[in-house]
Amino acid sequence: MRYLIAALLLLHGLIHLMGFAKAFHYGEWSQLKKAISKPAGLVWLFCALAFISTAVLFLFKEPHWWWLALVAMIVSQGLIISCWSDAKFGTVVHLILLLPILNALPTSFTSRFHAAARPRLMHHEAMPVVTEADLGHLPASVQKYLRLCGVVGKPQVQNFRAVFQGQFRKSLEGPWMNFHSEQYNFFYPAERLFLMDASMRGLPFQGLHLFLGDSATMQIKVASLFQVVDAKGPKMNQGETVTLFNDMCLMAPATLIDRQRIRWDDAGPLRAKAFFTHRGITIEAALRFNEAGELMDFISEDRLMSEDGKTYTSLPWSTPVKAYRSFPDRRVASYAEVVWHTPSGEFCYGKFNLVEIDYNLTALR
Numbered sequence: 001m002r003y004l005i006a007a008l009l010l011l012h013g014l015i016h017l018m019g020f021a022k023a024f025h026y027g028e029w030s031q032l033k034k035a036i037s038k039p040a041g042l043v044w045l046f047c048a049l050a051f052i053s054t055a056v057l058f059l060f061k062e063p064h065w066w067w068l069a070l071v072a073m074i075v076s077q078g079l080i081i082s083c084w085s086d087a088k089f090g091t092v093v094h095l096i097l098l099l100p101i102l103n104a105l106p107t108s109f110t111s112r113f114h115a116a117a118r119p120r121l122m123h124h125e126a127m128p129v130v131t132e133a134d135l136g137h138l139p140a141s142v143q144k145y146l147r148l149c150g151v152v153g154k155p156q157v158q159n160f161r162a163v164f165q166g167q168f169r170k171s172l173e174g175p176w177m178n179f180h181s182e183q184y185n186f187f188y189p190a191e192r193l194f195l196m197d198a199s200m201r202g203l204p205f206q207g208l209h210l211f212l213g214d215s216a217t218m219q220i221k222v223a224s225l226f227q228v229v230d231a232k233g234p235k236m237n238q239g240e241t242v243t244l245f246n247d248m249c250l251m252a253p254a255t256l257i258d259r260q261r262i263r264w265d266d267a268g269p270l271r272a273k274a275f276f277t278h279r280g281i282t283i284e285a286a287l288r289f290n291e292a293g294e295l296m297d298f299i300s301e302d303r304l305m306s307e308d309g310k311t312y313t314s315l316p317w318s319t320p321v322k323a324y325r326s327f328p329d330r331r332v333a334s335y336a337e338v339v340w341h342t343p344s345g346e347f348c349y350g351k352f353n354l355v356e357i358d359y360n361l362t363a364l365r
Contacts, residue, residue: 008096012093016079024038040082054068109224128156139266160359163357166181168349192211209243213279239302245276261277300316327357
């Protein structure tokens, strides 16, 4: 998507050169029937250079690219209105570009997500290597899982970034919607940032989960403008504590050696029970493994179901996983489902495909 937007900005800029060329009589431009004065031609040139520069800034993730894009778009729209019969389709391009500009505003979910992650990534320290001795207090099933994931001999995990593609739905009979998500998790202290982009019937919406300090929030906006969910409070904090521990188990198994925050009970050769404490909240989870040592499921009754962030229902929640594969640094499950166990049966509301994961980062990706 980044390359498509950059290409659109570049192409839109090059098209503006036509107005400059017509004003200064560089060739014949039958597409523009209305005469363009030389002063107006210089304005067309300004827009061309501004859009081309914006394309470069956007491509290289310069956070303030949207300032120049917004100025160029406003000036360009004035030119389009002055040559409406010839250039009216440029308005469609501006409407398309409006969404990424809104996403880049300091108050947007995307900007807030990056603003929260950036300083936390800068506070990076060299992490000690995980040893066999670090695994000694864990149940045998958890030890086997950590060895299978390749954590022994690798640095402990201070943070990770994960990217997912997948589908989710709001109800058992509801349609599946495609989504793309990016998240950063930090462990000293434990915090979680999750940003999701999705669309339903062509209408884009975005979700932002932030678990910073002892406060968890979930917000959802339609078309980056209209907020429809704003969840927070003690029940939200409890639910996100479960999610945080779930991330540790599935994507950062090296963190499971933590003696201070995690207490383990051995529930048999293929099962273990964990009690995770974060900021005064303790949650319980059951982990199920297969004979090979792979974690197959994570089950907790401490995560609360809510559609609007206001009313909550206590239901068992699980994340069956599979398709283990090696990423550059670790071996983890690449596919997960999220399931509510309701009185009428299982309700799978999300399917997650892990696209990429990186550990111990020092800057935004």
